[in-house]
Amino acid sequence: MKIQKTTFIVTVLHYADDAPTGHESMEQVAREMDDGAWIGQFELKRTIDVRPQCVNRELLALGNDGTFFGGLK
Numbered sequence: 001m002k003i004q005k006t007t008f009i010v011t012v013l014h015y016a017d018d019a020p021t022g023h024e025s026m027e028q029v030a031r032e033m034d035d036g037a038w039i040g041q042f043e044l045k046r047t048i049d050v051r052p053q054c055v056n057r058e059l060l061a062l063g064n065d066g067t068f069f070g071g072l073k
Helices: 026-035 052-061
Strands: 003-013 039-050
Antiparallel strands (some): 003 039
């Protein structure tokens, strides 16, 4: 099965004392933008194919143990 990598850019404006910590989930960021004290936007930057031999490396770079797609190599 083909694996692709999509990059999003998220930009938010917020009060200085309510700055993101970098530990928020996408759900938390979206909720803060929709109903909270932040205003912002999501931008789809690009989607590229990931070669099968690179899937494991891409998973590890995201903090996964490399087995998310069934251990594809």
